[in-house]
């Protein structure tokens with residue numbers, strides 16, 4: 001059933017909106033009451049003013065009214081009813097749409113929070129564009145369902161029930177004739193919903209794929225332009241775009257096919273009532289006004305039935321979207337913190353990789369049975385063939401991924417027993433890819449140390465030789481760097497990332513290729529900065545926000561022999577193979 005799934009997904013976000021939704025449902029119920037009164041002024045005008053032999057209207061306070069007064073009264077009543085219904089529309093619109101927008105914002109925020117903590121293994125498998133599509137289009141469809149359910153489901157159900165009762169009281173036989181088409185319509189709704197749901201499922205998954213492809217191609221626009229592969233990009237995008245078009249057209253077609261069928265069934269019902277009711281009028285069993293009221297009720301009965309049919313389409317779409325949102329919300333794949341986790345040690349003894357094995361994918365080990373020790377205060381340079389797993393070791397230390405077997409320990413404490421925040425705060429980390437955000441230079445430098453003041457940011461920038469190019473940026477430290485730091489050169493991006501690493505008082509440093517993509521002068525500048533931060537301890541001015549005493553323990557992953565000179569020890573990582581041959585570290589110095 002689509003409704004329960006969509007409801008389950010939005011329920012936590014909808015609960016705080018109960019008052020707004022209640023107001024919307026209340027105003028729409030009053031509207032139903034006013035709608036039920038709508039045909040009566042016309043009946044009053046016909047029976048008491050227009051029809052041959054019209055009887056004068058007798059009212060308790062006003063007494064007997066002539067034909068003209070009856071017409072004026074009917075006109076006034078019509079205006080008052082219309083104004084009342086319009087005013088309620090305003091309340092309804094504000095409360096229902098307002099609640100839906102708030103629910104949408106909360107679902108998006110819950111999804112985003114969840115995405116932030118899903119494991120990198122999960123993110124490695126999931127395409128970014130697909131996630132964006134779920135957070136925008138699918139959440140939008142859930143919002144539509146909230147509005148439609150509040151403004152359609154309850155009031156229209158009440159409307160149908162009220163009309164059935166009123167019609168039965170006016171003329172029971174006419175009511176039976178008029179309502180005979182309702183079961184047929186209900187059956188149509190069920191069949192339609194099933195077909196629309198299937199078509200929507202296909203449409204949503206193809207459009208998620210298109211969003212992923214578009215994101216990927218635009219993110220790599222430089223590669224597309226540099227290699228002159230617009231044609232290839234257009235072909236890839238075109239294929240997905242065409243698939244979306246086909247799927248959406250099929251969904252539109254399925255929905256459109258059902259609309260006239262419902263209308264024809266409704267027209268048959270109205271025709272039958274006209275014939276049977278007309279006969280009753282001719283025989284004098286029913287007034288013309290009453291027949292008009294029955295016909296008006298019938299059309300106001302069919303309109304909620306049609307609305308409910310339309311609602312079933314909205315709910316069918318929402319059900320598909322709810323499934324896609326739920327997949328994100330229920331995903332449990334995360335790096336978990338042990339309930340008894342302790343703060344990570346500040347490192348007095350050392351870091352150990354004890355018989356560690358790890359692979360990103362099952363059956364494809366990247367590291368097998370590695371044993372490696374780094375003593376506290378030591379600087380170790382890690383060399384090795386490209387793809388040998390050096391960066392992976394830094395990820396395991398930060399617990400971005402968990403080992404498959406063995407242990408990574410700090411002073412003998414397994415990193416899996418440390419609180420995640422304390423573990424990551426122990427490391428100053430320069431990743432191989434600088435990971436800059438679309439924020440200002442200062443914000444990027446202070447990303448890991450949000451409490452740092454401008455002076456500390458400047459000092460880190462000076463150490464990492466960022467100061468040299470700050471003056472050339474239009475707004476200095478307040479210059480937005482663009483997506484992924486696109487406004488900076490590769491070497492400048494690396495220096496910003498280094499400044500980010502040296503800001504703070506982490507007792508351990510992980511530097512992944514700190515001199516890659518730098519010219520000789522910049523590399524030397526960075527070498528100086530690394531030397532300054534590595535050689536002296538935090539608390540002696542090396543870490544810009546001082547605190548922890550002693551020399552920093554540093555692991556440098558590099559292919560640069562100049563960095564090896566600074567190290568106390570140089571290790572080379574010689575990879576094992578998929579049969580499980582251990583990774584060995586060979587001591588070069």
Ligand SMILES: Nc1ncnc2c1ncn2[C@@H]1O[C@H](COP(=O)(O)OP(=O)(O)OP(=O)(O)O)[C@@H](O)[C@H]1O
Pocket residue numbers: 124360361366384385386387388389390391392393432
């Ligand atoms: N997210 C990932 N999913 C699957 N495989 C991965 C992933 N990241 C890295 N790998 C694979 O793991 C292996 C080790 O990668 P890693 O980045 O640790 O190597 P590295 O020694 O740092 O290489 P380089 O010197 O080129 O930076 C590589 O074969 C790579 O293809």
